[in-house]
Amino acid sequence: MFFWFTVVFCVIGLVAGQSFTANPANATVIEGDVLRLTCDAAFSGSQPFVTATNGVTASSVSVDDDLVVFETNVLSRQNNGSVLRCESPADSSQVGDLITLIVQYEPLITVTGANITVNEGDQFSLNVTIDANPSVTLGGISVAPNLPATTVFGVVNASTVSITIPNVARNDANNYTITANNSVGTDTATFQLTVLPNDATTSSSIPSNTETTTSSTVTVTAQTTGSVSPTVSTTATMISVVTVSSTPTPAPTGETQSNATNVLASFMAIIFLNFVVFLFI
Known part of the structure; x- marks a missing residue:
């Protein structure tokens, strides 16, 4: 038209x-x-x-x-x-x-560095250039989903605005869409914010329970993630070995005395029977 x-x-x-x-x-x-x-x-x-x-x-x-x-x-x-x-x-x-x-x-948005990675707790800064006539005011700029309440929008020059998060939290990580409006039209652009958590996690390349033999070598490869370099330590669990002996276990003292008494009684009974048989002969 x-x-x-x-x-x-x-x-x-x-x-x-x-x-x-x-x-x-x-x-x-x-x-x-x-x-x-x-x-x-x-x-x-x-x-x-x-x-x-x-x-x-x-x-x-x-x-x-x-x-x-x-x-x-x-x-x-x-x-x-x-x-x-x-x-x-x-x-x-x-x-x-x-x-x-x-x-x-209408506006034309240019985002410098659309994929940004920062450490948790650090400051996040992004400059956005908006070519538009009439110029886009800060009131004509929106970001979705919402950035944290601490976010600061600033004017760098007639066509550039800055977006700053002073202290980035891990839940600030997201894909964001910037929208700019003026009396002629609208434009959108996206950027991705990745936040590296401060705490480290460790993963191992072998199962937690590993069987081996005496004098063998076990190699464990661990990988850590996180913005702070962690200290990796290993813990060895001692397994006790029970040796089974073929020698019978001695009976308790009381049981031994009872067995001896029974043997003596049997012996006396045999002598008595032999004596009775001798008398009748």
């Missing part, structure tokens, strides 16, 4: 010479539109033409005697600040009023 913006240049013949009048002095358009302007070269005796800077071109689309209508190319943010002038070839010494072209465009 093209936006037609008409600017009238008047070239008026006076006794003292020609003068050029532009109305208005500034022309504002939205990126993607074109600018249509009219140069009136009445009394100049020749058709006017338009000069422009900063990559803008203007071509005539209609001519009515000394009234010429010009149309620019499709305008972009790179054309912002261009200067246009309606000239008359009848008297090149005359300088006409200038028109400064203002191109308004």
Whole structure:
């Protein structure tokens, strides 16, 4: 969709010479539109033409005697600040009023370092460049999910804002989306914050219970993670060895005496029976 913006240049013949009048002095358009302007070269005796800077071109689309209508190319943010002038070839010494072209465009966000890793407890800082016209204010910037309440937003320059978290917590780690708005439109960009916890964890390459033989060597490989270099220690558990002997275990003293008494009684009974048998014979 093209936006037609008409600017009238008047070239008026006076006794003292020609003068050029532009109305208005500034022309504002939205990126993607074109600018249509009219140069009136009445009394100049020749058709006017338009000069422009900063990559803008203007071509005539209609001519009515000394009234010429010009149309620019499709305008972009790179054309912002261009200067246009309606000239008359009848008297090149005359300088006409200038028109400064203002191109308004939606934000374009650039995040420096989209993947950021910090240690827990350290400060996190990020600069975000936002190219926009009109410029985006701090009120036009939002981040989702919400950053911690201690986050500070600052203005570095006209197009750069800073985001600072003074003391990063491990639960601040997340993927964030920045949104910038102005009167023309909206843009979004993402960044990832990774937080290394201060406490270290250790993982081993072998099971916690390992069987081995005497004089053998056991190699353990441990890997640690965390922002603070940990001290790794190993603990050996002593396993007692029970030796089983084939020698019978002596009976308690009381049990030994009881067995001896039984043997003596049996012996006396045998003698008594032999004596009885002898008497009857």
